[in-house]
Amino acid sequence: MVRETGPEDTTAEATPAERGRVRADARRNLDELLKAAMKVFASKGVDAPVRDIAKEAGVGVGTLYRHFPQRSDLVLAVCTREIDACADAAATFGDELQPFEAVSAWMNRYVQFIMTKRGLAAALYSGDPAYQGLPAYFEKRLHPALQGLLDAAEAAGAIRSGLKANELLRAVASFCAPAQDVGPEYPARMLELFMDGLRYRAPA
Amino acid sequence: MVRETGPEDTTAEATPAERGRVRADARRNLDELLKAAMKVFASKGVDAPVRDIAKEAGVGVGTLYRHFPQRSDLVLAVCTREIDACADAAATFGDELQPFEAVSAWMNRYVQFIMTKRGLAAALYSGDPAYQGLPAYFEKRLHPALQGLLDAAEAAGAIRSGLKANELLRAVASFCAPAQDVGPEYPARMLELFMDGLRYRAPA
DNA sequence: CATCTATACGGAACAATGTTCCGGATATCA
DNA sequence: TGATATCCGGAACATTGTTCCGTATAGATG
Numbered sequence: 523m524v525r526e527t528g529p530e531d532t533t534a535e536a537t538p539a540e541r542g543r544v545r546a547d548a549r550r551n552l553d554e555l556l557k558a559a560m561k562v563f564a565s566k567g568v569d570a571p572v573r574d575i576a577k578e579a580g581v582g583v584g585t586l587y588r589h590f591p592q593r594s595d596l597v598l599a600v601c602t603r604e605i606d607a608c609a610d611a612a613a614t615f616g617d618e619l620q621p622f623e624a625v626s627a628w629m630n631r632y633v634q635f636i637m638t639k640r641g642l643a644a645a646l647y648s649g650d651p652a653y654q655g656l657p658a659y660f661e662k663r664l665h666p667a668l669q670g671l672l673d674a675a676e677a678a679g680a681i682r683s684g685l686k687a688n689e690l691l692r693a694v695a696s697f698c699a700p701a702q703d704v705g706p707e708y709p710a711r712m713l714e715l716f717m718d719g720l721r722y723r724a725p726a
Numbered sequence: 727m728v729r730e731t732g733p734e735d736t737t738a739e740a741t742p743a744e745r746g747r748v749r750a751d752a753r754r755n756l757d758e759l760l761k762a763a764m765k766v767f768a769s770k771g772v773d774a775p776v777r778d779i780a781k782e783a784g785v786g787v788g789t790l791y792r793h794f795p796q797r798s799d800l801v802l803a804v805c806t807r808e809i810d811a812c813a814d815a816a817a818t819f820g821d822e823l824q825p826f827e828a829v830s831a832w833m834n835r836y837v838q839f840i841m842t843k844r845g846l847a848a849a850l851y852s853g854d855p856a857y858q859g860l861p862a863y864f865e866k867r868l869h870p871a872l873q874g875l876l877d878a879a880e881a882a883g884a885i886r887s888g889l890k891a892n893e894l895l896r897a898v899a900s901f902c903a904p905a906q907d908v909g910p911e912y913p914a915r916m917l918e919l920f921m922d923g924l925r926y927r928a929p930a
Numbered sequence: 931c932a933t934c935t936a937t938a939c940g941g942a943a944c945a946a947t948g949t950t951c952c953g954g955a956t957a958t959c960a
Numbered sequence: 961t962g963a964t965a966t967c968c969g970g971a972a973c974a975t976t977g978t979t980c981c982g983t984a985t986a987g988a989t990g
Contacts, residue, residue: 749965751967787969788970
């Protein structure tokens with residue numbers, strides 16, 4: 523992260539990656555690392571040792587740290603990637619499903635995302651400044667994704683009007699929070715209620 | 727934690743503490759450790775190293791681990807103690823203040839408790855089984871504490887009726903959650919609103 | 931195809947921290 | 961005062977995040 527002080531590099535190349543020249547093995551390893559991290563985080567939680575991830579990726583720890591200078595950078599990258607995947611699903615559902623079904627399908631996708639990211643929630647609450655930007659990214663990607671489906675459904679008269687995507691996201695996330703007295707199917711039931719509520723006052 | 731397998735110990739003495747005979751220095755050290763832990767957790771967060779706590783208590787790590795076999799046991803003990811302190815304050819306020827003022831004073835105390843235990847919230851959300859019982863203890867102590875004050879205030883006609891202590895606790899805790907766009911005085915303002923709401927429909 | 935160099939890799943080594951172990955100190959009792 | 965159950969201190973061990981550097985190699989060049 524040290525920048526050379528020559529007069530010509532204030533605008534252009536600092537690192538090979540930024541010059542667009544990345545060795546093929548580097549790119550491949552970065553991909554392996556991300557896949558491995560997702561797998562290990564899913565099975566052992568976000569607190570899994572870095573070495574486990576490196577081993578799963580078939581790579582040394584040095585390589586891991588070359589791509590992700592801090593452990594939190596890896597966590598961040600995985601989160602970002604999964605937020606993206608969830609957001610991108612909206613476009614697919616919007617294309618392939620009826621307006622209301624698209625909203626419903628996406629909300630289920632969203633619940634699944636939230637439920638598998640419990641350890642991550644802990645990281646957020648920990649106050650580690652490395653994760654400060656995540657909530658903003660979460661909102662930046664997921665809000666428009668849902669709002670688009672909502673607008674389409676409202677335009678089609680399939681759901682009531684005046685719904686705020688952010689409020690739905692927050693509410694659904696909140697009842698996905700862990701509780702000791704309810705079963706794992708609880709969030710799904712609550713979401714069903716929610717979705718029925720959405721269309722209860724639909725004009726059409 | 728290993729129990730000897732003799733036939734006579736199924737009902738009685740297993741450890742000297744359970745026989746009621748604890749050496750004075752042991753009891754004193756346990757107290758020092760708790761005080762030290764509270765101080766260190768408050769200044770460096772709940773992730774502070776065990777050695778720091780031992781040093782603050784003027785004690786070796788071995789001693790710390792004798793009293794708290796796991797790090798989480800120490801955290802647990804501190805939490806329990808602070809929950810107790812908060813709950814016990816209700817009796818004091820109930821004795822010394824007018825019914826409504828008692829409720830108000832305790833709610834402020836509760837907010838203060840919640841605000842200083844942010845790192846702890848992270849521990850809870852982490853899913854570590856060591857902390858599984860904490861929410862139940864939280865509810866067991868705090869619910870009756872507030873309910874008592876609420877009942878007294880309602881009986882005196884100082885607040886509206888039908889309030890559920892648990893709902894108030896949950897709601898207040900929820901707006902004490904960290905948010906990046908509000909100042910530190912936000913919870914206090916919200917609580918003020920809440921308290922005004924409490925007496926708005928009071929009969930007297 | 932051979933050579934060369936910037937780039938990337940692997941894993942040993944280091945540092946911080948939770949946990950265990952045991953020789954020695956000491957409170958308590960007779 | 962002496963015996964002994966109990967407790968203490970801190971060195972040692974295990975795990976995990978992070979750094980370092982000698983080695984390997986992708987990709988360019990001839």
